[in-house]
Amino acid sequence: MAFSLTQRASNNNDTSSSATLVSSAFTPTANSRLFVFAFAERAAHVVARDWNITNTGGLSFTLQDQSTLYDWNGDANYAANCIGWYADIGGSPTSMTVTVQPDLAGGSLHYISLIVFDVTGYDTGTPFAQASVDNGAELGGGDSESGTLTLGGAPTSGNLVVAMFASSADTGGAFATPSGYTVLTSQNNSGYCHAGVFYHTSTTTAAVACTDLGDTVGNWGGIIFEMTLESGGDLSVSVDTATIDAVVGDISVVPSAASTTLDSLLLQSVLQDLNVSAGVATLSLDTLSLDIAPDNLSVVAGAATLGVDSLLLQSLLGNVSVLAGAASVGTTTLVLDIQAGGITVATGVATIDLDTLSMNIAVDDASIVAGAISQSLESLLLQSAIGNVTISVPANIRLPDKIRLAKTNQIPIHQLQL
Numbered sequence: 001m002a003f004s005l006t007q008r009a010s011n012n013n014d015t016s017s018s019a020t021l022v023s024s025a026f027t028p029t030a031n032s033r034l035f036v037f038a039f040a041e042r043a044a045h046v047v048a049r050d051w052n053i054t055n056t057g058g059l060s061f062t063l064q065d066q067s068t069l070y071d072w073n074g075d076a077n078y079a080a081n082c083i084g085w086y087a088d089i090g091g092s093p094t095s096m097t098v099t100v101q102p103d104l105a106g107g108s109l110h111y112i113s114l115i116v117f118d119v120t121g122y123d124t125g126t127p128f129a130q131a132s133v134d135n136g137a138e139l140g141g142g143d144s145e146s147g148t149l150t151l152g153g154a155p156t157s158g159n160l161v162v163a164m165f166a167s168s169a170d171t172g173g174a175f176a177t178p179s180g181y182t183v184l185t186s187q188n189n190s191g192y193c194h195a196g197v198f199y200h201t202s203t204t205t206a207a208v209a210c211t212d213l214g215d216t217v218g219n220w221g222g223i224i225f226e227m228t229l230e231s232g233g234d235l236s237v238s239v240d241t242a243t244i245d246a247v248v249g250d251i252s253v254v255p256s257a258a259s260t261t262l263d264s265l266l267l268q269s270v271l272q273d274l275n276v277s278a279g280v281a282t283l284s285l286d287t288l289s290l291d292i293a294p295d296n297l298s299v300v301a302g303a304a305t306l307g308v309d310s311l312l313l314q315s316l317l318g319n320v321s322v323l324a325g326a327a328s329v330g331t332t333t334l335v336l337d338i339q340a341g342g343i344t345v346a347t348g349v350a351t352i353d354l355d356t357l358s359m360n361i362a363v364d365d366a367s368i369v370a371g372a373i374s375q376s377l378e379s380l381l382l383q384s385a386i387g388n389v390t391i392s393v394p395a396n397i398r399l400p401d402k403i404r405l406a407k408t409n410q411i412p413i414h415q416l417q418l
Contacts, residue, residue, distance in 0.1 A: 003121040008034070019103070035086045037082065038115075044078070051104070070138040071138050082195070126228050128228070130225075131225075134223045135150070138218070147167070151206040162199045162225055164197050165210045165220065170216035184197040
């Protein structure tokens with residue numbers, strides 16, 4: 001499962017103060033977690049802060065975090081802070097609005113910013129990977145003021161990190177997008193309060209800096225949090241270099257009607273199923289490395305071409321399949337290390353080219369099978385504790401130039417069939 005973030009409302013009363021701010025009407029995503037981020041600056045008073053949130057959808061919101069109230073460049077009459085809430089959405093959401101009020105008791109006037117968004121793809125058992133963190137500061141009223149949000153610990157790559165910044169910018173101006181982050185919402189109004197939400201799904205860095213909070217900024221506040229990727233789900237990847245670490249369910253790297261190129265794909269730690277397949281296009285992998293405990297690996301060409309220059313599979317594999325359907329699979333080097341269940345290298349009506357096939361340590365069964373066209377192995381190395389090795393080809397198929405078998409004294413190779 002991949003994360004999905006959707007902005008539902010972005011509202012701001014600009015340079016007009018009010019006691020409350022009502023969001024635009026929206027319908028949240030079914031079975032999502034809905035977040036509300038608000039920021040308010042006093043409008044020439046020193047009334048104590050007492051935030052409140054209501055909604056027309058019958059939701060029960062939980063306070064996520066709240067930053068300290070900071071003066072505007074030494075002036076308490078324009079002090080500001082931010083706050084965040086969340087609520088879980090059921091399977092049949094309806095249209096609703098959200099209303100925030102910075103001062104429930106007195107109803108004093110404020111300049112207010114409000115952003116509403118929902119998230120899916122998170123682990124419902126452990127939604128937050130770590131506690132949220134707030135920050136903020138009184139600033140000097142400049143045009144290049146900055147702020148930094150820092151998680152309590154380094155986030156896990158693949159999890160979702162959301163950084164929410166807000167500031168009192170008297171003459172407006174846009175936020176600088178934090179390095180590596182994606183903008184979900186970035187308000188850019190003519191003056192006073194504005195807010196922005198940014199996110200990242202592959203960072204391991206705890207600190208997130210906004211290097212420009214707008215123009216004439218006298219204070220700021222923000223909240224950062226990390227959400228856990230849903231376990232047992234699927235992850236789709238289309239990047240030059242993909243590193244997938246820790247517990248995920250199924251990983252699919254699949255082009256549909258175009259071309260996907262992965263220079264390096266590294267998969268680590270407790271995978272269920274990995275599918276690297278070409279549908280009606282081309283998938284190229286210079287290096288595919290798998291470490292530690294995937295159940296099943298499939299590298300499959302459907303009606304096009306799958307190219308893997310180097311395929312390294314290590315440690316506790318269930319079944320490994322390298323298959324060509326109606327096209328070609330090209331693997332220059334295939335290395336299988338340590339406790340693979342079954343290994344199949346097979347062609348249907350096309351071509352598999354393996355310059356070197358190496359199988360090391362505790363393979364149950366290894367099958368190298370050609371169907372109707374060709375299969376070529378320059379060198380086949382089978383080492384240590386192989387159960388059964390079968391090389392099965394029709395009369396027109398060339399056998400490997402060299403077949404080398406090695407064994408340990410403890411666990412012999414049982415059978416080799418040619």
